[in-house]
Amino acid sequence: MKGLLGFKVGMTQIIEEGGAAIPVTLIQAGPCYVAQVKTEETDGYNAVQLGFAETKEHRLTGGQLGHLGRTKADKKRGNKPQPRKLMKSLPALRYLREFRTKSAAEFQVGQVLTVEQFQAGSHIDVTGKSKGRGFQGGVKRHGFSGGPKTHGQSDRHRAPGSIGSTSHVGRVFKGTRMAGRMGNDRTTAQNLEVVRIDAARNLIAVKGAVPGAKGGLVIIREAAKS
Numbered sequence: 001m002k003g004l005l006g007f008k009v010g011m012t013q014i015i016e017e018g019g020a021a022i023p024v025t026l027i028q029a030g031p032c033y034v035a036q037v038k039t040e041e042t043d044g045y046n047a048v049q050l051g052f053a054e055t056k057e058h059r060l061t062g063g064q065l066g067h068l069g070r071t072k073a074d075k076k077r078g079n080k081p082q083p084r085k086l087m088k089s090l091p092a093l094r095y096l097r098e099f100r101t102k103s104a105a106e107f108q109v110g111q112v113l114t115v116e117q118f119q120a121g122s123h124i125d126v127t128g129k130s131k132g133r134g135f136q137g138g139v140k141r142h143g144f145s146g147g148p149k150t151h152g153q154s155d156r157h158r159a160p161g162s163i164g165s166t167s168h169v170g171r172v173f174k175g176t177r178m179a180g181r182m183g184n185d186r187t188t189a190q191n192l193e194v195v196r197i198d199a200a201r202n203l204i205a206v207k208g209a210v211p212g213a214k215g216g217l218v219i220i221r222e223a224a225k226s
Contacts, residue, residue, distance in 0.1 A: 051093030
């Protein structure tokens with residue numbers, strides 16, 4: 001399994017020796033910690049849970065800290081706070097995501113994964129949450145052409161037109177493309193080429209665009225269709 005969590009940094013370009021400019025997206029990926037290993041014997045399926053982005057302990061709940069092997073200090077009823085116990089070598093992590101894999105037994109809790117598992121020239125799938133566009137009409141949301149711009153019409157420039165039939169059926173079918181909320185959906189860009197790896201700064205340069213806004217969380221996997 002090859003997978004990481006990261007933040008989208010933004011887009012730039014890399015100039016090749018021949019002078020060609022390659023548009024790339026920079027992703028700050030890892031280091032990620034193996035927080036849990038699930039096997040078919042214990043959980044019914046094989047998966048590896050990765051944690052990313054260290055944060056302050058007070059930003060996590062007691063259950064989250066317990067899952068990472070930490071315990072909150074007991075401040076109730078005037079009890080003297082006790083030092084937190086670290087059962088696993090895991091810091092307080094902000095994000096936890098699972099990766100299905102058949103080789104889950106090869107990983108251990110506390111193992112650190114970095115960008116070095118990818119190489120320049122390989123292909124990856126990047127999943128993120130697309131930018132939210134709010135409530136949009138049919139022209140922008142679905143690419144409708146709109147109504148005529150002449151012959152006496154005055155308010156049909158961006159109208160969707162007819163959305164149903166007459167007496168027969170007499171209703172609008174489910175799934176009809178209409179105006180509504182646009183964006184803010186889980187989106188995957190597949191088979192993106194890795195142009196460059198910067199292990200010292202935990203950066204991956206990916207050719208092309210990646211879903212989401214700057215600073216958004218992205219999930220990186222080995223390309224499924226490469």
